[in-house]
Amino acid sequence: MSLKLDGQIVAVTGAFGILGMAVAEEIVRQGGRVAMIDRAVEPAGILPALLADALLLGNIDLTSYESAQKAIGQIVSELGALDALVNIAGGFRWETLADGDLASWDFLYAINLRTAATASKAALGALLKSSAGRIVNIGAGAALKSGMGMGAYAASKAGVARLTESLSEELKDKGITVNAVLPSIIDTPQNRADMPDAEFDRWVKPNDLAAVISFLLSPQASAVTGALIPVSGRV
Template sequence: MTTSLPCTAIVTGGTGGLGAAVTEHLLSRGWRLVVPWCVEAELDRVPPHPDLELIRADLSVESDVEAVVELAAKDEDRPLHGIVNLVGGFASGHRVHETPIEVLDAQLSINLRVAYRVIQAGLPHLIRRGGGSVVCIGSAAAVRPFPGAATYIASKAAVAALVEALAVEYSGDNIRVNGLLPTMIDTPANREAMPEADRTSWARPSDIAEVIAFLLSDASRAVTGASIPLANTAGAR
């Protein structure tokens, strides 16, 4: 299947600090987007748009995920072609022997299980329509770990492994699966949390959005199973 627009993409986390930039950019490129949300205050980040459909959903609940995918797949004139998983969470501060197992469970749930569930629900539609593209957000920490965040790092490493497995498993269905490994993302929340940090290499949401648009497009038809590092190589602006 080619991505001759218009097509539809699901963007989980599409109202977040990174997600709002991705949503805006993909809409500007002509995509129809279905964006699940659960935090009402975040809706201010995504102005109304004729090609944007927002749906309240808890992506840890199977029926909510099914409702999101059903909405995305309902328009036969703009078939579901892309799944972008941006939902994630972060935990740090303690070494492994000081960290309850529940923290690991929570990190695996938000960073891996949600992505798995959404992809799993969307795959039959991508297969039926002849292919598509899946993009997952990982972390540079998965390959360059730092102390005090083993649960987060393990969950993001699992996302990278899932990407590689899916790419092999669905290559025969013309479904490409790729992951992004950004450095710290330059969002308002991260700036507020780390006001004294050196943001020189922090990845910019607008740059990430452009890479995602590329991975969803036919221009990246030869790219699958990749874990792509992202940073602000131009320096802080």
């Protein structure tokens, strides 16, 4: 059986983090080539052997359209094309409205929603030249039902969901699919440190989420667009 992403060139934002690294590895495992974009200057620690040939683009501010355009231009210049974009760049803060800082709403909007919109806009020209363009966004289960202290985060991720839906309608007759995954709690070292008494085995493993994302990038998902797919583990 042929590899699902054989020959596809995929840009991943937030790629130096736990999920970004898992997604990048899965893309290569499925036969694709990956460009790894991140705000950090370089990955922490040793890069996995599987990613030895990945194009690394560090110190990229994806809240800036000019910076995003430059990164996409470098990908096309060095790899020859761009077939797909995975928007992982983002972050989290837990704050109640009463005790929190209103600046958190602007911060989470910028890193969760604006980065996805900016990267997508910058990539559109290249994606439209692909025979099977793909955009996959990382939303959150909290975008559908929020909880205490989750307001700013959930609002920014709800924006990602609406961006996914609207952009899928905009592009559905132009050969580009746009979908989002909505994870619950991802099993990362930071989340374990923040919730040490939780049942970690109920959380979503980064590799499992990466497999869903890989499917959405693949030719097998050509009929799926505008979908908001819960990936909840057993939370």
